[in-house]
Amino acid sequence: MRISRKPTGAKFFELFTEIGANIGGGVELLREFVQAPEADRVELAARMHALENAADDATHAIIEHLDRSFVTPFDREDIYRLAARLDDVVDHMDAAVDLATLYRVGELPGGVAVQADLLCRAAQLTAAAMPRLAEPQELTAYWVEVNQIENEADQVYRRLLSELFNGERDALEVMKLKDVVDQLEAAADAFEHVANAVHSIAVKEA
Amino acid sequence: MRISRKPTGAKFFELFTEIGANIGGGVELLREFVQAPEADRVELAARMHALENAADDATHAIIEHLDRSFVTPFDREDIYRLAARLDDVVDHMDAAVDLATLYRVGELPGGVAVQADLLCRAAQLTAAAMPRLAEPQELTAYWVEVNQIENEADQVYRRLLSELFNGERDALEVMKLKDVVDQLEAAADAFEHVANAVHSIAVKEA
Amino acid sequence: MRISRKPTGAKFFELFTEIGANIGGGVELLREFVQAPEADRVELAARMHALENAADDATHAIIEHLDRSFVTPFDREDIYRLAARLDDVVDHMDAAVDLATLYRVGELPGGVAVQADLLCRAAQLTAAAMPRLAEPQELTAYWVEVNQIENEADQVYRRLLSELFNGERDALEVMKLKDVVDQLEAAADAFEHVANAVHSIAVKEA
Numbered sequence: 001m002r003i004s005r006k007p008t009g010a011k012f013f014e015l016f017t018e019i020g021a022n023i024g025g026g027v028e029l030l031r032e033f034v035q036a037p038e039a040d041r042v043e044l045a046a047r048m049h050a051l052e053n054a055a056d057d058a059t060h061a062i063i064e065h066l067d068r069s070f071v072t073p074f075d076r077e078d079i080y081r082l083a084a085r086l087d088d089v090v091d092h093m094d095a096a097v098d099l100a101t102l103y104r105v106g107e108l109p110g111g112v113a114v115q116a117d118l119l120c121r122a123a124q125l126t127a128a129a130m131p132r133l134a135e136p137q138e139l140t141a142y143w144v145e146v147n148q149i150e151n152e153a154d155q156v157y158r159r160l161l162s163e164l165f166n167g168e169r170d171a172l173e174v175m176k177l178k179d180v181v182d183q184l185e186a187a188a189d190a191f192e193h194v195a196n197a198v199h200s201i202a203v204k205e206a
Numbered sequence: 207m208r209i210s211r212k213p214t215g216a217k218f219f220e221l222f223t224e225i226g227a228n229i230g231g232g233v234e235l236l237r238e239f240v241q242a243p244e245a246d247r248v249e250l251a252a253r254m255h256a257l258e259n260a261a262d263d264a265t266h267a268i269i270e271h272l273d274r275s276f277v278t279p280f281d282r283e284d285i286y287r288l289a290a291r292l293d294d295v296v297d298h299m300d301a302a303v304d305l306a307t308l309y310r311v312g313e314l315p316g317g318v319a320v321q322a323d324l325l326c327r328a329a330q331l332t333a334a335a336m337p338r339l340a341e342p343q344e345l346t347a348y349w350v351e352v353n354q355i356e357n358e359a360d361q362v363y364r365r366l367l368s369e370l371f372n373g374e375r376d377a378l379e380v381m382k383l384k385d386v387v388d389q390l391e392a393a394a395d396a397f398e399h400v401a402n403a404v405h406s407i408a409v410k411e412a
Numbered sequence: 413m414r415i416s417r418k419p420t421g422a423k424f425f426e427l428f429t430e431i432g433a434n435i436g437g438g439v440e441l442l443r444e445f446v447q448a449p450e451a452d453r454v455e456l457a458a459r460m461h462a463l464e465n466a467a468d469d470a471t472h473a474i475i476e477h478l479d480r481s482f483v484t485p486f487d488r489e490d491i492y493r494l495a496a497r498l499d500d501v502v503d504h505m506d507a508a509v510d511l512a513t514l515y516r517v518g519e520l521p522g523g524v525a526v527q528a529d530l531l532c533r534a535a536q537l538t539a540a541a542m543p544r545l546a547e548p549q550e551l552t553a554y555w556v557e558v559n560q561i562e563n564e565a566d567q568v569y570r571r572l573l574s575e576l577f578n579g580e581r582d583a584l585e586v587m588k589l590k591d592v593v594d595q596l597e598a599a600a601d602a603f604e605h606v607a608n609a610v611h612s613i614a615v616k617e618a
Binding site: 175 | 269273286304305308309377382385
Binding site for chain 2: 475478479488489492496510511514515582583584587588591
């Protein structure tokens with residue numbers, strides 16, 4: 001019989017669940033941003049930034065709790081890494097929204113909405129995985145699916161690049177849009193890194 | 207007398223050796239691509255992509271074997287990291303070839319062939335090191351040489367950038383070529399990260 | 413009573429202190445470069461490159477000492493990681509200076525001097541922290557401040573991007589300046605990663 005990890009880890013699992021929910025909120029905001037008229041972007045970007053600050057606070061709370069905990073459900077460095085990788089997801093979404101606003105990029109290519117949809121699927125899987133961290137071995141399906149989504153996101157990203165460079169846009173416009181699209185691609189990669197951090201915990205516990 | 211690591215690690219060393227050979231194949235394909243007429247690029251890129259899929263499968267096999275192994279030749283997380291870093295090498299070579307095809311970049315600057323040659327040397331050293339992972343302390347020369355190659359690659363990369371920006375190309379063409387050249391530079395960095403992962407194992411075993 | 417970490421770690425703390433001082437020198441050179449007339453850039457870039465070589469040697473000395481040490485003040489991999497992250501800082505400053513020289517970028521936007529000033533503050537905090545690594549728990553203020561500086565650097569970076577793309581520069585010039593500015597932003601991130609590596613050691617020791 002396995003010894004349950006729940007008692008010692010309850011507070012950690014709670015904090016990770018909170019970050020998972022934060023990320024879910026961030027992705028919804030991102031989808032709204034992508035569809036919104038330009039006039040609404042400044043306000044939506046401000047809301048994303050507030051959410052990024054909240055995610056920073058939650059990450060900080062995990063690290064503080066780590067400082068104070070004598071017993072931890074996993075290796076300290078794995079908790080640390082998972083928190084850092086989750087933070088990366090929000091950072092990239094915030095950067096995408098911020099750059100799109102700063103650069104006044106005008107209408108976004110249709111592929112950006114597809115990127116946002118894929119991030120949404122990854123966020124839902126991640127948010128659902130966080131409350132189940134006590135049994136990391138049972139999260140194999142989550143890890144596999146997020147990896148598949150990242151592969152899909154790669155395809156969408158490459159098609160977007162191809163479209164950006166098709167000669168219809170001038171170079172400065174391409175550079176601006178590419179910065180936005182690159183941040184969303186980095187967010188998809190970051191979801192994969194979160195899943196890898198979870199999987200790496202599962203491998204250690206095997 | 208040191209206890210041999212071979213019995214417990216045989217399957218791992220076999221799988222890492224297979225990935226090393228894969229990378230060797232990828233680098234050969236890259237050199238062929240760089241020299242090939244544009245008409246052949248789509249087919250060569252498809253072959254690179256098949257090889258990248260094979261590398262993914264081999265990485266997956268290592269992680270599955272890790273899940274099932276009670277005793278491992280090194281720390282689980284080191285095996286995991288080494289597999290991930292090897293995967294990065296193939297990913298960057300695949301991205302370089304894919305972007306060059308997607309962007310229809312035309313003739314590649316001469317420095318790209320030099321980048322491919324340096325990657326080839328790094329790949330040969332890496333492929334030769336993988337079957338010898340059981341004695342990581344004896345791989346110091348490998349680590350030092352890959353670091354030197356990465357330094358050379360840096361120089362070649364900077365000269366290439368200087369050539370790209372010399373005013374003979376328009377901005378969109380520069381952006382496309384820079385994306386390709388950046389991926390090859392990232393592949394050289396990735397070989398260094400592989401060597402660092404091996405060295406980090408050796409340091410722990412010291 | 414905690415057992416002092418000083419006797420076993422003396423040589424490591426000495427080497428990290430040396431690297432901290434190196435970084436301080438690098439940042440001074442960077443500020444000089446940013447203010448210097450274009451005619452002086454080649455020579456200043458050569459001095460930065462010499463300093464980067466010295467930093468490589470110091471990193472190598474740490475790793476060699478790690479190879480030879482039976483007892484280490486922290487986990488071997490944490491010493492390794494901290495050395496690697498410190499090396500990244502110098503690499504990014506060297507790349508910024510090298511690219512600015514290579515590209516003959518002309519006058520740098522005013523925000524670049526602000527980037528250099530922020531790097532200077534991060535370097536001073538880092539140099540002051542290195543001799544105190546024996547008590548990582550007392551470096552919380554250092555970690556918090558470097559994180560704040562990185563946030564400020566992010567703001568400065570975004571404003572710089574906005575200025576670069578305001579339509580007064582042609583696309584090739586924007587690309588060149590963006591490469592330089594990106595490397596300085598990466599240096600600020602690298603200081604944060606150094607602080608995170610220190611914090612991660614402190615968390616483990618808690």
